[in-house]
Amino acid sequence: MTCVFRRTLTSVGPVLSRRSENLKGEKMQAKMCLEIIYPSVDELIETNRRVLREISVKRAVRHRVLSRPKLEAATQKMRAEEGDLYDKAAVLLTELVRGHAFASGVRRTAYVATVSFLRTNDEHPSVAHDPRILTGIREGFYTVEETKDWLRGNAVRQFTRT
Numbered sequence: 365m366t367c368v369f370r371r372t373l374t375s376v377g378p379v380l381s382r383r384s385e386n387l388k389g390e391k392m393q394a395k396m397c398l399e400i401i402y403p404s405v406d407e408l409i410e411t412n413r414r415v416l417r418e419i420s421v422k423r424a425v426r427h428r429v430l431s432r433p434k435l436e437a438a439t440q441k442m443r444a445e446e447g448d449l450y451d452k453a454a455v456l457l458t459e460l461v462r463g464h465a466f467a468s469g470v471r472r473t474a475y476v477a478t479v480s481f482l483r484t485n486d487e488h489p490s491v492a493h494d495p496r497i498l499t500g501i502r503e504g505f506y507t508v509e510e511t512k513d514w515l516r517g518n519a520v521r522q523f524t525r526t
């Protein structure tokens with residue numbers, strides 16, 4: 365499923381994003397991004413609607429927004445986050461999973477919205493949807509730094525309930 369955010373949402377000035385592309389032994393290249401494209405609250409709501417329609421689960425679910433203010437808070441916290449796109453993505457994922465702003469499909473929506481945010485901003489995350497890790501993020505098992513590492517495709521410790 366693909367969810368693309370509008371390209372005209374916000375211009376926040378230059379942000380330096382480093383990519384570890386090794387071009388025949390040359391130095392690491394830096395890419396200057398002039399604009400970060402953030403999801404709006406309405407786009408997050410539409411993402412939930414589409415997730416529930418396109419990613420089936422065993423039980424019947426219905427799209428319903430439980431808290432628009434929690435969605436607004438998640439997007440504001442992501443925008444305010446210092447760091448690169450993966451820092452912002454980790455905050456978005458964590459806030460959406462923990463905020464429980466939807467009646468159904470919270471973790472699936474958070475995953476799709478976060479991956480879409482990265483892709484819209486020209487990143488190419490290779491992380492597969494893993495409900496156990498998303499549950500660990502919701503329950504505070506993983507730190508934001510571990511969440512960021514997972515989004516970058518790195519292995520993280522196995523989730524266990526304590």
